[in-house]
């Protein structure tokens with residue numbers, strides 16, 4: 001594994017020493033211990049049960065019996081496990097924005113996936129900017145997956161970054177060089193970790209506190225792992241989810257394979273170990289908070305004992321691992337309070353010495369510091385955790401409040417009430433049994449969605465149809481340009497465009513069909529006037 005020198009690392013990222021103003025920082029920071037360092041390690045599509053750490057006491061199935069994550073086990077031994085931690089959304093991009101700005105996807109009007117690239121959040125205050133507001137000496141870095149949204153990390157206040165990168169970069173070298181990322185650096189786990197370690201070293205030398213955001217491409221499909229790690233798993237006893245076929249090499253072109261997924265999870269954990277070791281080497285383990293979580297629930301092999309998966313608001317889509325270690329956190333402690341990714345921004349500002357008057361306006365999150373230090377509860381502007389996911393084939397909204405969760409399916413308007421403390425698998429709908437509780441939660445959820453003007457499912461279908469129609473028009477223009485060419489490269493381009501056209505047309509037909517269906521249901525009165533309030537809206 002290559003190491004990156006301090007200077008070459010900065011130069012490779014196009015970051016000048018002048019921009020970092022280390023000398024000024026050194027002069028202004030009297031005591032480095034006064035400000036903690038904060039690291040957020042965000043993984044991709046890693047489900048609640050995709051680690052070897054039991055996420056919930058007394059629920060042995062809340063850990064994997066096959067994947068091995070010893071670094072996370074050591075983080076849990078030093079810190080706190082949150083058993084009821086939620087990603088803001090059941091897919092990547094809305095979660096990343098929500099974490100970055102401390103607001104729900106519903107409030108940011110960024111609930112989908114496809115429309116995020118066009119969205120611009122320049123007016124929002126990022127974690128990096130919020131920290132710099134209370135202490136300009138904070139050095140900030142983002143490495144790895146960012147997503148399609150704007151601003152890019154540089155525009156969001158990150159001093160050091162590898163750019164506005166997305167899934168593609170986890171598997172391929174660049175847009176121009178389409179060879180796979182080298183096998184010894186699966187999903188870029190080790191190179192982005194090297195960047196992170198070099199950044200930390202730089203800040204310690206400059207005596208400067210830092211915020212480091214390490215966003216892994218793992219464990220999103222395609223599954224990639226070091227061959228040596230795969231070989232190790234071939235020799236381990238099978239877990240419950242393993243099949244005899246898993247112990248044979250997969251056919252060429254298969255991108256999902258249990259042994260490689262397991263090895264990828266462990267390679268990722270090795271990356272976490274590198275960060276933890278670096279903190280020890282640099283002597284800052286006792287002054288640094290490390291948060292480890294995932295951007296949405298798992299999808300590979302399901303999430304039992306949870307219901308559902310990524311792209312759904314059932315627990316399997318949004319309940320994620322969360323482990324935190326750092327100063328003042330009791331070793332091997334657990335917290336069962338429901339928390340969500342939009343709590344991170346206020347938590348980090350609080351840990352860095354800010355108070356609520358330093359929080360950006362309109363946050364939905366509250367600081368988790370009282371939970372981490374055992375001193376109190378989370379204070380949020382409104383009761384409950386609000387989820388809104390009007391996209392894809394499973395449009396839903398949900399509220400988690402105390403032990404209860406109320407969920408509504410927007411294609412049927414059917415409501416579900418679960419007591420998650422008694423029914424983790426969301427198998428027993430209590431709507432009829434506890435109508436008052438269901439009505440109370442529904443009122444709170446609808447009131448919130450109406451208040452923030454949340455997107456409606458049909459809005460997103462329409463938006464997607466317009467986007468696909470525009471894509472189809474552009475592609476047809478490209479196709480006309482190359483159709484009559486004698487150039488072999490142009491002929492290849494034309495053939496390639498046929499596949500893209502078929503994909504666009506299939507998706508377009510699917511979206512149109514769903515829009516027709518949802519409009520028909522509205523006409524029949526099966527869905528009330530507005531998914532975001534209507535006759536059930538109005539905050540009480």
Ligand SMILES: [Ca+2]
Nearest residue numbers: 044045092295
């Ligand atoms: Ca994801």
